[in-house]
Amino acid sequence: MTEIATVPTPEQRSRPWSRQVLAALLGRTGARIGLAWIGLLVLAATFAPFIANSHPLFMVIDGRASSPALAHLEPLDWVWLAGFALAVGLALAPLRAWLKIAVWLSGVGLTALLAYSLVSPPVLTIHEQYRELEAEGRIERVVRAPIPYSAKDYLRDYGDTGIEAPLAADDGRRHWFGTEENGADVAARMIHAARIALGIGFIATGIALLIGTLIGGLMGYFSGAIDIIGMRLVEIFEAIPTLFLLLTFVAFFGRSIYLMMVIIGITSWSGYARYVRAEFLKLREQDFVQAAVACGLPLWSILFRHMLPNGLAPLLVAASFGVASAILAEATLSFLGLGLVDDPSWGQMLNQAVQSSTFNWWLAVFPGGAIFCTVFAYNLIGEALRDAVDPHTQRGGGGVR
Amino acid sequence: MKLLDIEDLVTELTTDGRHWLRAVDRVSLTVRRGETYCLVGESGSGKSVTALSAMRLLPEGRHRHPGGRIRLHGASGETVDLLAADGETLREVRGGRIGMIFQEPMTSLNPVLTIGEQLDEALLLHQSNLTPAERAERIVAALAEVRMPDPVGRVREYPHRLSGGQRQRVMIAMALICEPALLIADEPTTALDVTVQAEILKLMRDLQAAHGMGLLFITHDFGVVAQIADTVGVMRRGALVEQGPAGEVLRAPRHEYTRGLIAALPERLARGPRPTASCKPLVSIDGLKVHFPVRRGFLRRVVDHLRAVDGVSLEIGAGEVVALVGESGCGKTTLGRALLRLLEPTAGSIHLEGRDITRLSRKDLRGLRRRMQVVFQDPGSSLNPRLPILTTLLEPMRVHGIGRDDAERTRRAAELLDRVEMPADSLWRYPHEFSGGQRQRLAIARALVLEPRFILCDEITSALDVSVQAGILRLLRSLVDDDGLGLLFITHNLGVVEFLADRVAVMNEGKLVETGRTDEVLRAPRETYTRALLAAVPRLDGALVEA
Structure with a gap:
């Protein structure tokens, strides 16, 4: 027998833990509903310029074909599209999980760099020009987006269009979710606002996870003095009121979505740090960790290869609830009128529902419903994830269907 | 005189409600008054499931008994069919007529109740005619009987103040306080040190002789079997492969599996010639x-x-x-x-x-x-x-x-x-x-x-x-x-x-x-x-x- 013959082929591999958790997760109805809603949001956010846009997707004027929608794509639109394409491509690629994340992050970063330096859409966008051209009969062929209004198209050509109930206009316009106080289409604004909801949830939680895992991991592994200092740091950060800090920063540095993400991130890592610390304190005494030390493995491998994957379960669950609370924080801020100025956000639309003398139900129901569904979806996923990673509840609950 | 009679017991377990695993397969055994019956076998052989079936302690909806009977005979000749008994009868039987000791002394006592309170609960349930003063007396007597040092003072202690051996003594006292006719002990000494184990085994032997009860003792250790058993049953994959008087089974095992088990005891393993160790x-x-x-x-x-x-x-x-x-x-x-x-x-x-x-x-x-x-x-x-x-x-x-x-x-x-x-x-x-x-x-x-x-x-x-x-x-x-x-x-x-x-x-x-x-x-x-x-x-x- 040759030496090579003793080495079996990798076809006999068994399913890694991550696959098992994924399968258990997808087997749960709650998780399916939650993931379906989040998937819908991702699609809406990525393809927002093609779903709701005043610029036609394709048109022919004087025999010349053009795509104003593509020409008006902003750098951020390109980043979203590239991120989505990369994510789909990588999901199918046979690579290691951490490599996928690294490739995705660097890919998105590179696209952002390229997009912001190369892409320059017309500074002045006149949303009503196509409708005027069409009225003059100069457009030969046109393909419009399903919702033919941009988020910031205030319908100036229709004169004094203020707040309007759904399907109340009698001049040929069709606003499924009505319009807001400036006359912009609510459905279009909601679709574009999905980006903020998703972005703030993921980026703020990502920052919090990163800081929390690092500090918590070091505290749990080394304990002693590092633990004492780290825990005091955690206590200090837990004493900072997030909303108040956000208000202060908005007052001093103006309104920026990125600033909000960072502030929500750096004020909410303390919970994750506590989780990781507790897990690491427990794992440190486990035999396989001691064996890894005894094998002389380097510290980063012990921390991130042997300990972190085993302590990840409660972290994932906490993170999915964290995303929900970050979304709520942004909505709260926008509702208080301290959110973004011009960019659409669900919370800001809620604010408009109560601003005029009458109660505009469509401005409360649709954005409010979207916030509710998103937070609920993340909570459903968190709940299902907890059951999927915990073998005790798995046997009791999801096993029998 | 028969005390516990298990006939052709079949127990099947499930985790998902669809696939049933036969954990106990047509086991028949009899425990008599004053007798120690040792069930011995390797892990997963179904010894604990047999005992839990007799106590009806298996999780609801996760087990079934497609066949068999378990009967508990009373002193005056009446019998209880345990597999068919209702909740009320079972409550009366558990603790009252069958006592049970579990393996892990660290977790089988409630950490937030004192020892006295836990012993009192059993008495309150099964001997409700006693006055509080009588119960307190019984509790101290029970602790003294298991040779607990300072039984009066221990009544007010919480379990964490006791060592593993002492906790197991409390467990035994709790199992015996209502004077059950049958005691089921599931690996009661496995988690203990050998010196403590020796004391507990001696205590159990003495108590059994004093009370004349039947003892169903589950263990994996042939040394313990040799010390305590009157009758031995050897289990393998849910079936009882051999049973008989302890001396016969241990000295001249008939079944191949029993012979293999005894031969695998480390002190029985053949030692080959060894090269002399280097002095460096x-x-x-x-x-x-x-x-x-x-x-x-x-x-x-x-x-x-x-x-x-x-x-x-x-x-x-x-x-x-x-x-x-x-x-x-x-x-x-x-x-x-x-x-x-x-x-x-x-x-x-x-x-x-x-x-x-x-x-x-x-x-x-x-x-x-x-x-x-x-x-x-x-x-x-x-x-x-x-x-x-x-x-x-x-x-x-x-x-x-x-x-x-x-x-x-x-x-x-x-x-x-x-x-x-x-x-x-x-x-x-x-x-x-x-x-x-x-x-x-x-x-x-x-x-x-x-x-x-x-x-x-x-x-x-x-x-x-x-x-x-x-x-x-x-x-x-x-x-x-x-x-x-x-x-x-x-x-x-x-x-x-x-x-x-x-x-x-x-x-x-x-x-x-x-x-x-x-x-x-x-x-x-x-x-x-x-x-x-x-x-x-x-x-x-x-x-x-x-x-």
Whole structure:
């Protein structure tokens, strides 16, 4: 027998833990509903310029074909599209999980760099020009987006269009979710606002996870003095009121979505740090960790290869609830009128529902419903994830269907 | 006179409601008054499920009994069919007519209730005609009966103030307080030290004689069986393969499986001729101390030191197995961890192949790690559950630069799996797919991957069945004999010591009590402690000679 013959082929591999958790997760109805809603949001956010846009997707004027929608794509639109394409491509690629994340992050970063330096859409966008051209009969062929209004198209050509109930206009316009106080289409604004909801949830939680895992991991592994200092740091950060800090920063540095993400991130890592610390304190005494030390493995491998994957379960669950609370924080801020100025956000639309003398139900129901569904979806996923990673509840609950 | 009558009992268990696993397969046995019936078998053989079926304690909706009858006969001739009994009858039977003692003394008492309150509850339920004063009297009497020191004072204590042996005494008192006709004991001494085990076994024998009750005793230890049993039933895969009077079954087992089990006892394993160990010490420790500070108060000042290891000197040569023996809490595991520098020693020195490694920095030590390796006790946590075996084996090689590339390392890993008698396709599997014994083999392979000269084995067979243990012990011995490794084998099982070790070191309260050649120490111990320890070990041969 040759030496090579003793080495079996990798076809006999068994399913890694991550696959098992994924399968258990997808087997749960709650998780399916939650993931379906989040998937819908991702699609809406990525393809927002093609779903709701005043610029036609394709048109022919004087025999010349053009795509104003593509020409008006902003750098951020390109980043979203590239991120989505990369994510789909990588999901199918046979690579290691951490490599996928690294490739995705660097890919998105590179696209952002390229997009912001190369892409320059017309500074002045006149949303009503196509409708005027069409009225003059100069457009030969046109393909419009399903919702033919941009988020910031205030319908100036229709004169004094203020707040309007759904399907109340009698001049040929069709606003499924009505319009807001400036006359912009609510459905279009909601679709574009999905980006903020998703972005703030993921980026703020990502920052919090990163800081929390690092500090918590070091505290749990080394304990002693590092633990004492780290825990005091955690206590200090837990004493900072997030909303108040956000208000202060908005007052001093103006309104920026990125600033909000960072502030929500750096004020909410303390919970994750506590989780990781507790897990690491427990794992440190486990035999396989001691064996890894005894094998002389380097510290980063012990921390991130042997300990972190085993302590990840409660972290994932906490993170999915964290995303929900970050979304709520942004909505709260926008509702208080301290959110973004011009960019659409669900919370800001809620604010408009109560601003005029009458109660505009469509401005409360649709954005409010979207916030509710998103937070609920993340909570459903968190709940299902907890059951999927915990073998005790798995046997009791999801096993029998 | 019949007390408990199990006839053709079949118990099936399920986890998902669809697939049923037959855990007990047509078991018939009878426990008489004043008799001790020992159910013996390896883990998963269905002994506990049989007992739980009799108590009707299996989880609701997760078990069924397609056949069989369990009848409890009363003193005045009436019988209760336990499988058909309703909740009210069962409540009256449990605790009242059948008492039960579980294996784990640490978790079977409620930590937030005092001992008195827990004993009182049983009385309140089953003997409701007693006045509080009478109950208090009964409780103290019960604690005195299980020979609890200071029973009056103990009534108000919480369980965490008691040692494992004392908790098991409380459990026995609780099981006996309502004077049940039958006592079911599920491995009641497995978690205890041998000296404590000897006391508890003696106590149970005395109590049984005094009360004349039936005892259904579940164990995996043939030594215990030989000491306590009147009748023995041997279980395998849910079926009772052999039963009969203890003397007959143990001395002349009829069934092949029983014969195999008894032959696999470590003291019965054949010892081959051994090459003489080289005199050059591989690892030597000198005056090693590990003290843990005891901190108290607001500022966490150090008020005292816990002397876990207190001045131990020991040498381990190449091609030699040294067994470190002692009861739980004597500091043997701490000594092992300090030896590998997994814990920082307080004082003393450790030499590895003549080099002082006591004060070596973490970085310098990392290169030397491959010379000394470790295998731990618990097969459940000794391998990283998230990594396939291949990664677990390859990573240390990569770090220490063994092998040119991953293909060569994979080949080496496959060879090692062959060495520890595991199939080569284990490489791509995850730890949870293996049994306890297989995991320990894989943990040994992980230790061997770095070509160490010295391996520390910390109770690596304690959680395993005897037949599995026998295989691992033979493997270790061949590694030592063929490759000239040095082995420090920490254990509390003297049978294992007898088979495996060249020399023995007996440890008590952080100090080495006695060191010497295995046969000398075991045959003619010099120290009182060693003699007490040896006398407490339940042995098949000794008990049979006595009987």
